[in-house]
Amino acid sequence: MLALGFGMLLGFCAPAAGAPEPLTIGILDTSLNPYDAMALRETIEHLQNALPNHRLRTVTIPTAEAPGALAAHRPDFLFAPAGFAAQLKTETGTDAFRIATRRKLIHASAEETVGAVFVRLRGSPSGDLESLRGLRAATAMPNAVDGWLAAEGEIQREGYDPEKFFAEVRFLNNAFPDVLAALAARTVDVAILPACLIETLAADGLLDLRDLEVVHRKAHPEGTPQVCAHSTALYPDISLLAMPGAPERAVRQVTVALLSDEDHTSGFSQCEWLTNVSEQQVDALFRTLREGPYRYLRDMSPSALFERYRTPILAVLGILLLLVLNEFRLRRIIRERTASWLASQREAEALRQEAESARLRLAGFERRTIVEQLSGMIAHEVNTPVGTIRAYAGALKRFLARSAESGNASITRALEGIDREASRIAGIIQRVRDHARTEAAHTPCNLLDIRRRTIRAFIVEAPAVRGNMIREEKTAADPITVVGDALELELLMLNLLRNASHAVLRDGLLPQDAIRITCAQTQDGGAVLLVENEGKHLSDETLEALRNPVGSPREASAQPSEGLGLGLSICRAIAESHAAAITFEARPKGGLRVVVRFPQAARPSSAQHEEQA
Structure with missing residues (x-):
């Protein structure tokens, strides 16, 4: 009732002359007490006098029902306490423009007026x-x-x-x-x-x-007389708001009239209207108390929390989704790399087994070759004196036939026994040599495949030392074909690599890429194998010893390989069985270069093609 009475008290009748444009001014009921009502009445009277072309009408807006009352009355202007404009925008989305804020003259600042x-x-x-x-x-x-x-x-x-x-x-x-x-x-x-x-x-x-x-009396702000006691912080007083839909010309006229108002009150109600008054303090109060535009902070329901923190929640969910996707990606990568690692391990194990098998085959073949070489040496060295013995025995037979002892049976049997046993010795040596000699079938072979298998077998013999010793020179992707036995050619390359490795380690050099092996096709259709190693400069005597055939005294002292000194002899024998020429050259920077030149590979005949098919 009291609020309604104040609304009637502030109502005005239209001026007699003309048809003035109506303007509605709302007053929020939190601003109504007898003294505020009187002060606002005088302010509205001033506005009515300053705006003769408008008819001012006042309505009281209950704060508890402000959104609905404002929608029903649709005032052009509204007197409201500080912070109400922000609250209104939060609750209804309505933009109300703050024209001016009242300052009581007993206070030094419009931002510190009420409390x-x-x-x-x-x-x-x-x-x-x-x-x-x-x-x-x-x-x-x-x-x-x-x-x-x-x-x-x-x-x-x-x-x-x-x-x-x-x-x-x-x-x-x-x-x-x-x-x-x-x-x-x-x-x-x-x-x-x-x-x-x-x-x-x-x-x-x-x-x-x-x-x-x-x-709990508070001290007054500096510059303010000790007139009014207060126990709390001070905040801005009421403001006049221009509501959406207010006529632009009327807003300008009301603003000018309000700012030019000369105070008609006295005592504690003396006031003035100012623009550009900050409401930061009352906004901080609302935020602290979770009131006004921040009342929604009191709602702690899941839906309210989601609406309140939508952006950070979505950001966190996005980050979690990225983390989950990244986890799946990492798991997939781990599975793929684990599978790849296992495959590489299986491949490495298969290669190791293949290299080990090749090494065993080469070792057996090398032993047979050594036996063959030794049997040849023994046959060469033994057959000569045995032949001489048989020759002497024959000479004695002929001598006795012409002498007086020609009829001596004992001497004849002795000579025949010597000849028989000598022949038996030669036969035994020949059988051993025939048993050791192996005749391998020669077929077209790819030197590049043989080189790859040889390098694996060479590394398997001493992985820690030979792992990075060889530099495999790149060649064309096309196969390099020679006619021969693949196992013999693999043994040839392996012995050359062993000799090169022994030379590098003997000279105390770093093994990194110290040996190079190259295969290439020649213009005439043949092939060349090149094995070279770094090392000290070789003397002419050393080179001459390398070029001498096996068994000579000069090679025995200069052979660079270990063991029986048959490595290069085996290489020579294999090269000769393949009609290849093997040469030894001193490298200008030190070390040895071994060159094996193979003749042109013969094309298989049509009959061979049919037999292979």
């Missing part, structure tokens, strides 16, 4: 804010910045919980007379009033300040 004061009856136990804990309190509307909101902010700022600080909080219609009447009747212990209200009432003779006591 609340804690008041008790004199004679009550006094003290600081702590003394009010557990008491009964009364105040006006719960959403008034100059009342309960300012009190809540101060209580929380002092480290208390506003919702549990008082034993009871009663919300009454108006600070005056309702809240003061409850305090006087002692139905409450403390009254929470707008700052300057008790001083205004005392100035009008409606209240004796000696009956009251201010609790």
Whole structure:
């Protein structure tokens, strides 16, 4: 009823002349108390006088139903407390433009004008804010910045919980007379009033300040006279808002009229209207209390939390999704690489077994070749004296036939026995040589495949030493074909690599790429095998010893290989069996170069093709 009466009090009739354009001004009910109503009435009277072409109409907007009331009345302008524009935009999306903010002249700054004061009856136990804990309190509307909101902010700022600080909080219609009447009747212990209200009432003779006591009194801002007591921080006063849909020309005229208003009040109600007043302090208060535009922060439901933190939640979910996808990617990569590693291990094991098998085959073939070479040497060395013995025995037979002892049977049997045993010795040597000699079938072979198998077999013999000793020179991808026995040619390459390895280690050189092996096709259709190693410069005597055939005394002292010194002899024998020429050359920078030249590979005949098929 009181709010309705104030609305009627502020209503105006249209001027008699003309047809003035109507303008509706809303007043939020949190701004209504008798003294504010009178001050706003004088302000609206000034606006009506300054705007003769407009007819001003006022409506009261209840704060609790503000969105619906504003939609129903659709005011052009609205007097509202600080922070209401932000709250309105949050709740309804309505953009209200703040034209000006009121400053009471007793305050130095428009940003520090209104607040609340804690008041008790004199004679009550006094003290600081702590003394009010557990008491009964009364105040006006719960959403008034100059009342309960300012009190809540101060209580929380002092480290208390506003919702549990008082034993009871009663919300009454108006600070005056309702809240003061409850305090006087002692139905409450403390009254929470707008700052300057008790001083205004005392100035009008409606209240004796000696009956009251201010609790938790704050010091006044610098430059402000000690006129009004306050117990909380101070905030901006009410503002005039231009609502959406207000005529642009009317907004300009109202703004000019309001800023040019000369104060017609006196005492505590003297005021002026200013632009560019910050509402940062009241915004911080709302955020701290989770009120006004920040009331949504009180809703802790999952849907509210999602709406409130949509962007960070989606960002976190996006990051988690990326992490999950990355985990799947890493697992896939690990599986693929594990499978690849296992495949490479199986391949390496297969290659190792293949190299080991090749090594064993080569070792057996090498032993047979050594036996063949030794049998040839023995046959060469033994057959000569055996032949000489048989020749001497034959000569003795012929001598005895012409002598007087020709009829001596004993001598004849002895000579025949010598010849027979010598023939038996030659036969035994020949059988051993025939047994050791192997005749391998010669077929077209790819030197590149043989080189690859030889290098694996060479490394398997001593992986730690020979792992990085060979540099395999790249050649054309086409096969390099020679006619021969693949196993013999592999043994030829292996013996050349062994001799080169022994020379490198003997000279104390670093084994890294110290040996090079190259296969190439010649222009005449033949092939060439080149094995060279780094090392010391070779003397002419050493080269001559290498070029001499096996068994000579000169080679025995200069042979670079180990063991029986038959490695190069085996190489010569294999090269000769393949009609290849083997030469030894000194490298200009030191070391040895061995060159094996193979003749042109004969093309298989049609009969051979049919036989192979």
